[in-house]
Amino acid sequence: MTHLSNQQLASATERLARKMLGHWPTPLTELPRLSEELGIRVLMKRDDCSGFYFGGNKTRHNEFLIGDAISSGCDCVVWGAEIQSNNCRQTAAACSRFGLDCYLYLSPGHHRLDVNGNLLLHYLAGARVEIVDARIGPELDELLVEKGRALQAAGRRPYFWDRSRVIPRAAVSYALCLAETLEQCEAKTARPSAVYVSSAGSTGAGLALGKAALGFEGSIRNVCPMAWPWDVREDLARSATIAARAIGLPIEVRPGDIEADESQVGVYGRPTAAGQEAMKLLMRTEAILLDPVYSAKAMAGLLADARNGKIPSGSTVVFVHTGGTPVVFSLAPEMLASFTGSGT
Ligand SMILES: *Cc1c(COP(=O)(O)O)cnc(C)c1O
Numbered sequence: 551m552t553h554l555s556n557q558q559l560a561s562a563t564e565r566l567a568r569k570m571l572g573h574w575p576t577p578l579t580e581l582p583r584l585s586e587e588l589g590i591r592v593l594m595k596r597d598d599c600s601g602f603y604f605g606g607n608k609t610r611h612n613e614f615l616i617g618d619a620i621s622s623g624c625d626c627v628v629w630g631a632e633i634q635s636n637n638c639r640q641t642a643a644a645c646s647r648f649g650l651d652c653y654l655y656l657s658p659g660h661h662r663l664d665v666n667g668n669l670l671l672h673y674l675a676g677a678r679v680e681i682v683d684a685r686i687g688p689e690l691d692e693l694l695v696e697k698g699r700a701l702q703a704a705g706r707r708p709y710f711w712d713r714s715r716v717i718p719r720a721a722v723s724y725a726l727c728l729a730e731t732l733e734q735c736e737a738k739t740a741r742p743s744a745v746y747v748s749s750a751g752s753t754g755a756g757l758a759l760g761k762a763a764l765g766f767e768g769s770i771r772n773v774c775p776m777a778w779p780w781d782v783r784e785d786l787a788r789s790a791t792i793a794a795r796a797i798g799l800p801i802e803v804r805p806g807d808i809e810a811d812e813s814q815v816g817v818y819g820r821p822t823a824a825g826q827e828a829m830k831l832l833m834r835t836e837a838i839l840l841d842p843v844y845s846a847k848a849m850a851g852l853l854a855d856a857r858n859g860k861i862p863s864g865s866t867v868v869f870v871h872t873g874g875t876p877v878v879f880s881l882a883p884e885m886l887a888s889f890t891g892s893g894t
Contacts, residue, residue: 551800553765556729562763562797563722567617571644572609573601578734578868583835588856591866593740594838595731598845598873604671606873607753608640610727611720616644618719619709628698628710630655630690632819633681634843636874639668642675652677653701653708655693657686659819667880686818687779717752718793724756725793729764731868740866743768746855747870748848750774750782750810755789757870758808762790762801773811773851775844776818783808813854814847821881824850826888833889841874842881848872 554562577596585592600609619627629641633656645652654677656669663681665673672679684690691711698710728745735742745768747753754772761770774782783805790808794801816822825846832838832849840846852869855861878885 554763554799556733556764559725559729559760559763562799563726565797566614566719566722567621568613569617569620569644569648571600571602571613571616571647573599575730575734576600578731578738580738581836581838584832587831587835588853589863590856590861591740592852593735593738593742593866593868595727595868595870597727598871598875600873603640603643603675604873604876606636606640607724607870608637608873610723611637611752612640612644614719614723615641615709615716616648616650618715619650620648622709623707624650624709625707626651626653626701626709628653628655628694628701628708630657630682630694630711632657632659632686633661633663634659634668634819634877634880636668636841636877638677639671639675639876642672642677646676650709653697654679655682655684655690655697656680657682657684657690659686660817661819662880664880667876667878669880671876714792717755717789718796720752721756721759721789721793722797724753725760725763727870728757728760728766731870732764732766735868742868743865744771744861745769745868745870746771746773746848746852748773748775748844748872750776750778751786752789753870753872754808754810755786755793758786758790758803759793759801762803762807763794763799769809771809771811771851771855773814773848775815775847777812777815781805782810782812786810811851814851816847819843821884821888822847822850824854828853830889838871839875839878840871841877842885843877844874845871
């Protein structure tokens with residue numbers, strides 16, 4: 551297939567329903583002090599500044615998911631993840647914005663149960679929250695289907711979490727994000743050799759789709775925040791291919807096209823030492839707050855690659871800040887200890 555222009559990609563996505571939530575484009579900013587420290591040029595795509603309810607990558611995802619829910623005639627959304635989920639925070643707010651009821655089923659994972667950070671924000675957005683025992687992944691997915699069926703039986707029209715429907719639609723939003731980012735790079739005469747992002751799901755699948763559709767020659771480095779019970783490369787390639795089909799593009803992404811760095815995983819939902827070091831460095835050099843669960847670990851992946859020469863000195867890379875900052879409030883003692891070196 552010949553490559554698409556940004557405009558052609560945008561037109562292809564018009565066959566999917568969409569409801570606008572964010573302020574686009576998000577800024578692409580230089581990180582001069584970090585760049586100097588690393589001997590490379592680092593640009594940051596500020597998707598943490600998406601402009602909707604504390605921001606993050608789920609703003610882009612939700613434009614297509616809420617669009618899908620509304621155009622399918624749904625009157626409520628059944629969603630779930632762990633208690634401090636950024637996804638659920640954004641979903642709750644998007645539901646509120648369009649007058650849908652939002653039912654959240656949240657797994658404690660390794661989080662504290664006190665109402666703080668994203669858990670507080672779920673309530674403030676008006677979600678009906680239930681804390682459940684099911685673990686994030688296949689077990690919780692099954693529970694969400696059950697809850698959705700029960701609502702159907704009660705006469706409601708729920709839109710519920712279904713991997714095969716949700717992930718490709720969310721992915722399309724990140725193909726568009728890559729187009730937006732490359733246009734901003736061009737305006738800065740920056741030619742990135744790599745894009746770094748925290749993902750083991752829709753975001754990375756979407757960037758892979760964007761890369762194939764637009765003919766971007768740099769690499770997309772997915773720094774995984776968690777270990778799934780399946781092969782991430784296969785999963786992202788499959789999602790990207792299904793997403794391509796959903797917007798009418800004859801693109802097949804193969805597992806070998808996907809780069810996944812699983813060296814930063816740690817315990818899902820918990821900070822890691824390398825992530826905390828990255829978080830502190832970004833704060834000290836650029837006054838930018840990363841989140842301990844996702845973007846800090848992705849930045850740790852970038853730092854490791856810069857230091858071990860995988861990113862050649864003098865080259866340009868883009869880091870996508872995917873948001874998630876409200877989580878710091880739920881991890882106050884850990885954050886304080888790693889930033890100030892003191893216990894509480
Ligand atoms: C959800 C999330 C990610 C990862 O998204 P994928 O669905 O794996 O693409 C990364 N960063 C933040 C802050 C998130 O909330």
